[in-house]
Amino acid sequence: MPGLLEVRRLTKRFGGVQAVVDVSFSVPPGILYAVIGPNGAGKTTLFNLVSGYLAADSGEVRFNGQSIRGWPAHRIARAGLARTFQNLELFPGMTVLENVMVGCDARVRCGWLDALFGTGRRRAANATSREEARRLLALFSLDGVADIPAGSLAYGMQRMVEIVRAFALRPKLLLLDEPAAGLNPAERQQLAAVLRQARAQGVTVLLVEHDVDLVMTVADRILVLDQGRVLAEGTPEEIQTHPAVVAAYLGEEVS
Amino acid sequence: MAVRVKTRRYIGMIAVSVAALALLAWGASPYWLSVLNVIGLYTVVAVGLSLLMGYAGQVSLGHAGFYGMGAYVAAVLSTRLGWNGWLTLPAAVLLTMAVAWVVGRPAVRLREHYLAMATLGLGMVFHIVMVEWEAVTGGSSGIVGIPALAVGPWTVEGERAWLILTWGAAAMALAMAYSLVTSPIGRALRAIAGSEAAAEALGIPASRYKLAVFVLSAGFAGLAGALYAFYVTFVSPSSFGVMMSIQFVMMVVVGGGHRLWGAPAGAATLVLLGEGVKAYLPALLPGAGGEVQLVFYGLLLIAILLLKPDGVLTGWATWRRKRSGEHARAA
Amino acid sequence: MDAGTMVLQLMLSGLTVGAIYALVAVGFVLIYNVTGVLNFAQGEFAAVGALTGAWLSMRGLPLWVCVVLAVLVAAAVAAGVERAVVHPARQSRPMTVIMLTIGAGMALRGAALLVFGTDPLAMPMFTEGEPISIGGATILWQTVWALVLCLLFFAALVFFFEKTYTGKAVRANVMNRFAARLYGIRPTTLSFWVFVVGGAVSGLAGVVVAPITGATYDMGLMLSMKGFVAAVIGGLNNAAAAVVGAVLLGVVESLATGLLSSGYGDVISFALLLAMLLVRPSGLWSRAEGKRV
Numbered sequence: 001m002p003g004l005l006e007v008r009r010l011t012k013r014f015g016g017v018q019a020v021v022d023v024s025f026s027v028p029p030g031i032l033y034a035v036i037g038p039n040g041a042g043k044t045t046l047f048n049l050v051s052g053y054l055a056a057d058s059g060e061v062r063f064n065g066q067s068i069r070g071w072p073a074h075r076i077a078r079a080g081l082a083r084t085f086q087n088l089e090l091f092p093g094m095t096v097l098e099n100v101m102v103g104c105d106a107r108v109r110c111g112w113l114d115a116l117f118g119t120g121r122r123r124a125a126n127a128t129s130r131e132e133a134r135r136l137l138a139l140f141s142l143d144g145v146a147d148i149p150a151g152s153l154a155y156g157m158q159r160m161v162e163i164v165r166a167f168a169l170r171p172k173l174l175l176l177d178e179p180a181a182g183l184n185p186a187e188r189q190q191l192a193a194v195l196r197q198a199r200a201q202g203v204t205v206l207l208v209e210h211d212v213d214l215v216m217t218v219a220d221r222i223l224v225l226d227q228g229r230v231l232a233e234g235t236p237e238e239i240q241t242h243p244a245v246v247a248a249y250l251g252e253e254v255s
Numbered sequence: 256m257a258v259r260v261k262t263r264r265y266i267g268m269i270a271v272s273v274a275a276l277a278l279l280a281w282g283a284s285p286y287w288l289s290v291l292n293v294i295g296l297y298t299v300v301a302v303g304l305s306l307l308m309g310y311a312g313q314v315s316l317g318h319a320g321f322y323g324m325g326a327y328v329a330a331v332l333s334t335r336l337g338w339n340g341w342l343t344l345p346a347a348v349l350l351t352m353a354v355a356w357v358v359g360r361p362a363v364r365l366r367e368h369y370l371a372m373a374t375l376g377l378g379m380v381f382h383i384v385m386v387e388w389e390a391v392t393g394g395s396s397g398i399v400g401i402p403a404l405a406v407g408p409w410t411v412e413g414e415r416a417w418l419i420l421t422w423g424a425a426a427m428a429l430a431m432a433y434s435l436v437t438s439p440i441g442r443a444l445r446a447i448a449g450s451e452a453a454a455e456a457l458g459i460p461a462s463r464y465k466l467a468v469f470v471l472s473a474g475f476a477g478l479a480g481a482l483y484a485f486y487v488t489f490v491s492p493s494s495f496g497v498m499m500s501i502q503f504v505m506m507v508v509v510g511g512g513h514r515l516w517g518a519p520a521g522a523a524t525l526v527l528l529g530e531g532v533k534a535y536l537p538a539l540l541p542g543a544g545g546e547v548q549l550v551f552y553g554l555l556l557i558a559i560l561l562l563k564p565d566g567v568l569t570g571w572a573t574w575r576r577k578r579s580g581e582h583a584r585a586a
Numbered sequence: 587m588d589a590g591t592m593v594l595q596l597m598l599s600g601l602t603v604g605a606i607y608a609l610v611a612v613g614f615v616l617i618y619n620v621t622g623v624l625n626f627a628q629g630e631f632a633a634v635g636a637l638t639g640a641w642l643s644m645r646g647l648p649l650w651v652c653v654v655l656a657v658l659v660a661a662a663v664a665a666g667v668e669r670a671v672v673h674p675a676r677q678s679r680p681m682t683v684i685m686l687t688i689g690a691g692m693a694l695r696g697a698a699l700l701v702f703g704t705d706p707l708a709m710p711m712f713t714e715g716e717p718i719s720i721g722g723a724t725i726l727w728q729t730v731w732a733l734v735l736c737l738l739f740f741a742a743l744v745f746f747f748e749k750t751y752t753g754k755a756v757r758a759n760v761m762n763r764f765a766a767r768l769y770g771i772r773p774t775t776l777s778f779w780v781f782v783v784g785g786a787v788s789g790l791a792g793v794v795v796a797p798i799t800g801a802t803y804d805m806g807l808m809l810s811m812k813g814f815v816a817a818v819i820g821g822l823n824n825a826a827a828a829v830v831g832a833v834l835l836g837v838v839e840s841l842a843t844g845l846l847s848s849g850y851g852d853v854i855s856f857a858l859l860l861a862m863l864l865v866r867p868s869g870l871w872s873r874a875e876g877k878r879v
Contacts, residue, residue, distance in 0.1 A: 077458040091449030102446045105439040106458040112467060115438035116431045122438045169457060314681045361863035368624035371684050372814050376856040387849035553693030560686050561674050
């Protein structure tokens with residue numbers, strides 16, 4: 001069965017540095033797929049290549065049966081591939097509700113002429129997005145902060161909002177870039193709950209993560225990158241016993 | 256940053272504004288009526304420019320060029336080609352928008368200063384063309400004898416009649432801008448201003464939206480310019496120089512780009528400042544001319560941007576917000 | 587004069603203009619790459635240099651003193667702009683900084699008008715004597731000066747960046763702010779000094795062009811524009827490419843002015859800018875780059 005996301009021999013160099021070399025993997029629909037590796041292994045570069053924020057030197061990216069390499073980021077997003085950022089990228093001046101509404105807006109119909117001349121379609125679009133955003137915030141237990149400016153939320157809370165906002169696109173695949181970074185244990189619990197909720201809604205998740213323990217507990221399959229190359233790929237059990245992984249990376253952490 | 260739009264408050268403000276305008280129209284001298292008309296026209300330009308500056312995060316230093324282009328299109332079509340005046344208005348708007356699209360398309364994809372420089376250059380080129388292309392533009396003496404706009408037997412003449420057109424256009428521009436910023440597209444524009452990367456990740460084509468706002472703002476300037484041509488009945492290049500472009504930018508800076516009423520307020524401030532300088536400067540500094548104005552505007556621009564980057568006219572709104580205790584919403 | 591000689595003549599005068607644009611463009615590129623600020627007041631520094639030089643020479647000072655003082659005054663003005671306007675706004679949005687440098691440019695232009703008036707100030711050529719004749723076309727000694735000074739400055743720049751410790755530190759800063767700290771240089775100090783150098787080189791451009799065109803208070807805006815176009819042709823991040831771009835711009839403009847009509851030189855240079863933005867926004871000589879993030 002072909003994967004929802006198929007990456008074939010993807011390569012990216014920055015000057016002389018090989019950031020991602022010949023990376024291939026396949027994400028089947030419906031699972032939580034994690035990419036791990038030490039700092040500088042090329043995880044975020046891989047993410048940016050897949051989501052259209054960087055142009056690959058060579059290789060292929062297929063999403064949902066289509067070749068998406070070279071597409072602009074917004075087109076990839078519209079095709080059903082949503083992402084979050086390692087350094088939070090909320091819209092700080094807008095409320096939490098408005099942030100999530102921007103995600104919902106991708107699915108409403110309101111053109112420039114509707115917007116300028118205040119047609120009924122504009123009114124309907126606003127109502128639909130507002131309702132949908134409220135529903136999502138309730139689903140993820142964030143309705144308490146709906147009317148607070150996103151920039152004034154606590155750090156961990158901002159991460160959750162960013163995930164919910166990406167989720168509002170109703171993506172087929174959700175790319176999360178180190179969502180646990182900077183979270184305290186309680187917030188990590190909350191994050192795990194959010195991830196479970198996302199999966200319960202039938203969304204495939206691709207996760208880049210530094211925290212190996214978290215990955216081992218939530219991921220269905222794991223890809224290990226080291227210096228831009230694939231070191232290993234498999235289920236958490238396979239990864240934990242993979243000799244190359246144990247030697248190169250997990251050795252000191254999983255003993 | 257965020258626009259707090261409260262429809263009910265806006266309706267109140269509109270009612271007060273209309274009443275004030277009506278009162279002024281009834282009581283004011285022709286001089287003050289002409290000042291009001293100019294403020295109305297500049298408001299149309301400033302509304303478009305504040306969308307560009309406050310929402311797309313870009314600045315145009317060539318809006319006097321679009322304003323001038325609208326004026327010349329109206330003048331040339333109505334005098335040389337004998338078009339009906341009303342028909343020249345959409346022609347002026349569409350042509351300025353087309354030019355803005357051509358210039359803006361490559362520039363908005365790059366960093367902010369490309370559009371700034373490209374529009375500055377465009378404004379200068381418009382000016383040169385107005386002066387040099389004598390066969391069409393009449394050179395530096397311009398085009399005179401632009402016929403009055405007419406509705407059936409009734410022609411739009413006199414300052415009072417013009418108030419309806421200038422402030423009608425201003426009201427239309429404000430209403431469109433209000434409708435835009437409170438739509439999904441307005442949210443997308445605020446999102447782009449907040450984080451372009453995140454906006455793209457949510458499916459918003461950021462550079463296309465920025466281009467659209469730029470083209471829209473040029474269209475507003477073109478409309479205002481065309482109305483201006485009929486209002487003063489002549490056009491000449493001297494009204495559309497680089498200084499005028501910078502004055503348009505200052506209107507937005509003074510009013511604050513994120514509030515819609517900032518545009519009329521900024522336009523009024525700049526027009527009144529200009530009139531004040533014209534009236535009182537000779538008495539204060541005998542022999543001094545435009546140079547003092549230039550220094551003054553330059554320093555004013557710097558002072559506002561460094562000290563009150565959200566616009567000068569925020570004091571009252573902040574005070575009100577504090578009084579009504581909306582601390583949580585004040586971000 | 588036959589057509590061939592005329593074209594040669596136009597190209598030679600284009601070379602002069604190009605050398606002047608080059609000095610302004612190099613100032614642009616330096617300041618932009620070190621501070622990230624695209625300085626719209628760049629041409630005003632040249633106007634300050636031209637006016638100061640011309641004014642001093644009319645007071646009977648020796649020419650070399652006038653030139654040195656003009657460069658120093660322009661550098662000081664640039665330093666003042668950096669401290670008063672750019673430094674306080676270093677955390678602001680790019681759009682705000684653009685408008686701030688425009689405000690600074692207006693204030694400088696107005697101040698120049700207050701001090702020097704509207705009439706152009708004349709300045710003697712650096713070297714008296716007959717123009718040199720090349721194949722029927724003539725070249726002014728002042729043109730030779732412009733080219734020599736441009737080359738000298740550029741050589742000094744290359745020496746500084748390639749051979750000195752501080753120069754290497756500045757280059758490190760362009761690539762990575764953090765790296766510059768490793769060299770022990772504070773970015774804010776660097777910002778100050780790059781404005782000083784950028785102001786000096788623009789001042790030099792002004793004082794060199796003054797004997798040819800005269801010095802007027804409003805010459806700066808056009809020079810800013812042309813310096814920017816030249817820098818864009820060069821890709822905005824490469825001083826050498828900007829110099830070539832400037833010479834190219836000068837020649838094209840001179841040919842357009844001579845062969846078409848006097849007013850349209852500026853239109854041509856703007857058309858060139860648009861074409862660059864459309865086709866090669868990263869400069870005429872750069873290889874294709876990845877998409878920016």
